[in-house]
Amino acid sequence: MKKIVLSLFQPVMLAVIVLFWAFAPAPLTHNPWTVIVATSLVTAIVVALEFVSERHVSWRTNGREFATDLFYTILAATVIAELVKKLADEPLASAKHALGISTLWVMHLPFIVQVALMVFLIEFFQYWMHRAMHNSFLWWTHAPHHHITQLNAMKGAVGNPIELFLVTISLVALFDVPESAVFCALTILTLVSSCAHANVRFDPPRWYSYVWTTIESHSKHHSATYEDTRCNYANSLILIDHVFGTFRDGESEIVGQDERKRLSIWQQFTFPLRPLIATIKARQASSASVSG
Numbered sequence: 001m002k003k004i005v006l007s008l009f010q011p012v013m014l015a016v017i018v019l020f021w022a023f024a025p026a027p028l029t030h031n032p033w034t035v036i037v038a039t040s041l042v043t044a045i046v047v048a049l050e051f052v053s054e055r056h057v058s059w060r061t062n063g064r065e066f067a068t069d070l071f072y073t074i075l076a077a078t079v080i081a082e083l084v085k086k087l088a089d090e091p092l093a094s095a096k097h098a099l100g101i102s103t104l105w106v107m108h109l110p111f112i113v114q115v116a117l118m119v120f121l122i123e124f125f126q127y128w129m130h131r132a133m134h135n136s137f138l139w140w141t142h143a144p145h146h147h148i149t150q151l152n153a154m155k156g157a158v159g160n161p162i163e164l165f166l167v168t169i170s171l172v173a174l175f176d177v178p179e180s181a182v183f184c185a186l187t188i189l190t191l192v193s194s195c196a197h198a199n200v201r202f203d204p205p206r207w208y209s210y211v212w213t214t215i216e217s218h219s220k221h222h223s224a225t226y227e228d229t230r231c232n233y234a235n236s237l238i239l240i241d242h243v244f245g246t247f248r249d250g251e252s253e254i255v256g257q258d259e260r261k262r263l264s265i266w267q268q269f270t271f272p273l274r275p276l277i278a279t280i281k282a283r284q285a286s287s288a289s290v291s292g
C-alpha cells in the first residue's frame, strides 16, 4: 500500500490540482487566498510524508531546520512575492500596455494548454537564471542554497534573498491569461519543487521523472562538489534539461558545498558580500605589511 502511494502520489496530486483549478466554483478560483491555501496545503502534505517514509536518516528534520525552512517559505510568499510584483510584474505589465502588446489568443486556448504554457514560461526563465547562477558571479547569490546540508520539503525556499528574487521573476505578466491558470501553475510548481527537495522515498513512474524534477535529479544537483552541481538546473520541469543536454542521471545523499558547514540565516543573507569583505581584508593586510 505504502509502495503504491509513494509511486502514484506525484502524478495523482498533479491531476487533482489541475481538476481543482479547472472545475472549482469561480468565486473560489478567483480568490487570491485560494492559491495561498492550496500551496500551503500541498506543502504541508509533503512535509507530513517525510514522517511516513523517510529517504535518509541524515536528512531527518529537527526544530532548527524546520524553523529556518518555515521562515524562508513565509519570506518567499510575502516579502519576495511583493517585491517581484512591484519591481518586475507591474513594470512588465505597464510596458506591455504601453507597447500595445496583446495576447488575447491565449484566453481562447483550452485551460490545460494555458496551464502548460504558464508552467513552461516560469520554468524556462528560471532554468536560464539558475544556469547563469552556476556559471557566473551570480553564484555568490545562489551558493547559500547549495550550502544546505540536508534536503527537506520546504528547502526549495531556502537561500539568499537576492537569489530568491531573481528566480521568482517570470514573463507571465506579458500574457493575457485567466488568473486560475496562473494559480494552477503555481500550485503544480509548489508540488513538484517540494517533492524534489523532500526527504521522502518517492518512486514515481519513469515518464513522470522524465518530465518533472524529482528528488533523485535534484539531489544530484545538490552534490557536494561545485562541478557536480552543474546539471539538472530545472526547478520543476526537468524536461528542459533533457532538451538542452544538461541532464545527468543519479542521486546524492551527501549534499552541501565546501566543508559542508551549515550556514545560519545571517550568513545566508550576507553571503554575496564575502568577495567584497575578502578584498577589503586583503587590501588592509597588504597596506599593513607595506607600512610595517
Ligand SMILES: [Zn+2]
Binding pocket: 130, 134, 142, 146, 221, 229
Ligand atoms: Zn543550483
Ligand SMILES: [Zn+2]
Binding pocket: 145, 155, 156, 197, 218, 222
Ligand atoms: Zn534545491
